[in-house]
Amino acid sequence: MKIGEAQKLYRAQHATLLEQRRKLLKKKEDLEKKANLTPDGKEIYANEAATLELTIDAVTQRFDENQEVLDRLAEEHMLVWNVEVARQQSDAAKDYGEDMAKIMEVARRIGKGAKVPASDEKKLMDYSMEVYLAAKNLAMMNERKKREKYKSLWEDEDEKQRQEYDPQEKAENAETSVGLPDTSPVEGVDEILSDGGMDVSDAPV
Numbered sequence: 001m002k003i004g005e006a007q008k009l010y011r012a013q014h015a016t017l018l019e020q021r022r023k024l025l026k027k028k029e030d031l032e033k034k035a036n037l038t039p040d041g042k043e044i045y046a047n048e049a050a051t052l053e054l055t056i057d058a059v060t061q062r063f064d065e066n067q068e069v070l071d072r073l074a075e076e077h078m079l080v081w082n083v084e085v086a087r088q089q090s091d092a093a094k095d096y097g098e099d100m101a102k103i104m105e106v107a108r109r110i111g112k113g114a115k116v117p118a119s120d121e122k123k124l125m126d127y128s129m130e131v132y133l134a135a136k137n138l139a140m141m142n143e144r145k146k147r148e149k150y151k152s153l154w155e156d157e158d159e160k161q162r163q164e165y166d167p168q169e170k171a172e173n174a175e176t177s178v179g180l181p182d183t184s185p186v187e188g189v190d191e192i193l194s195d196g197g198m199d200v201s202d203a204p205v
Helices: 003-037 048-111 116-129 129-141 167-173 190-195
Strands: none
Touching: 003 048, 003 167, 003 190, 048 116, 048 129, 048 167, 048 190, 167 190
């Protein structure tokens, strides 16, 4: 399963458990009010209170387990993200080094009086006008009857496929060993939260 898919499933389960816990805690609060307003209420509603407490504990445990998996998935996601960003930075540094080597070669060619494409001259000018002018001055001293002619050092740049970097997509599509979340209902929850379940809404006011 992919990290992104797992995160989506576990977040959905996280939201379900959170809502169940909220409703159960409200039931507990209502039951406590009802017990306090009823003579011998604590004894009368002792079994209901105990059942409710056990159910809340079970939902809380499932919630905590779910959160642990979400934390693990977040760590895996970040790890893949960081690796992709590091690869992007490494490739960018490599490309920069290659460009610098090409620019210096253009300067050398110009300096020895060779003819280079205007696009290569522009790249040298953009990099450093001083280096460009120095190469041009050197070229005037090295004028020859027959000038060498070079193709652009970047002529294949537009043709070659550029590496695409998307750390987010890479992280979401990385495989994880995390299995599917346990979506089976926590024992007692459905009964307590259903319309026919434990009803504590009729507490006297």
